[in-house]
Amino acid sequence: MSNNIVLECHALSKQYQDGKQVVDVFRSIDLSVNKGEACAIVGASGSGKTTLLNLLAGLDLATTGEVKLAQVSWSSMSDSKRAKMRNREMGFVYQFHHLLAEFSALENVLMPMWIAGMNKQEAKLRGEELLAQVGLKDRFNHRPSQLSGGERQRVAIARALANRPACVLMDEPTGNLDETTSLEIQNLINELKVTYNMAFLLVTHDEKMLSWMDSAYRLSKGTLQSLK
Numbered sequence: 001m002s003n004n005i006v007l008e009c010h011a012l013s014k015q016y017q018d019g020k021q022v023v024d025v026f027r028s029i030d031l032s033v034n035k036g037e038a039c040a041i042v043g044a045s046g047s048g049k050t051t052l053l054n055l056l057a058g059l060d061l062a063t064t065g066e067v068k069l070a071q072v073s074w075s076s077m078s079d080s081k082r083a084k085m086r087n088r089e090m091g092f093v094y095q096f097h098h099l100l101a102e103f104s105a106l107e108n109v110l111m112p113m114w115i116a117g118m119n120k121q122e123a124k125l126r127g128e129e130l131l132a133q134v135g136l137k138d139r140f141n142h143r144p145s146q147l148s149g150g151e152r153q154r155v156a157i158a159r160a161l162a163n164r165p166a167c168v169l170m171d172e173p174t175g176n177l178d179e180t181t182s183l184e185i186q187n188l189i190n191e192l193k194v195t196y197n198m199a200f201l202l203v204t205h206d207e208k209m210l211s212w213m214d215s216a217y218r219l220s221k222g223t224l225q226s227l228k
């Protein structure tokens, strides 16, 4: 096994019990994402993309199979170890930014570093550096309501990178943006991927995004097909 693998799953399956019926979302999925790799999963609505992301993030338990982050299986960890690991080693970006409305852009970026117990001065320096990197040098003290949709998503990306995670998971990160802003965000993700040598795993409906991804898969009828 390569040491460059950051996130991997083996023989992963998920079933939901819906009343008396069993819903088979997917079965026997294998996937691995390396350092510095941007990987996309595309699929129609209802194909199971969010379910898969939640399993990869250790937020939900698989019916069978296992998920490993940095070579450690989620199922081998206690709830508190899982929460700590998620805070330190994973960043999350969603379609809707989920920034805290009453805090400034900088404070939103600082939050995961404070939770991780980082020294306040060091956290502030890193937060300012990250906001500058995502093009928001002059927006440190703005609240989310004072920012555009694209700027809010940039803050969400800076926040996701705050603890220098091994892997950033993104659920439709450009789903709520116009085409130009979406392209700017795609370029930014590409730049950050190189700068930090992190793994980015992104789920999307938008097949146009596949052109700049290193690898891509389609989730359909419960299986994952490699597209590139």
Ligand SMILES: Nc1ncnc2c1ncn2[C@@H]1O[C@H](COP(=O)(O)OP(=O)(O)OP(=O)(O)O)[C@@H](O)[C@H]1O
Pocket (backbone or CB within 6 Å): 016, 017, 018, 023, 025, 043, 044, 045, 046, 047, 048, 049, 050, 051, 052
């Ligand atoms: N808690 C649950 N109980 C029962 N069925 C569920 C549950 N959560 C999801 N499902 C079903 O699992 C399937 C996959 O759902 P999921 O939300 O993962 O799809 P998705 O590809 O992310 O869809 P979208 O793109 O619309 O968000 C759907 O058929 C959904 O109805």
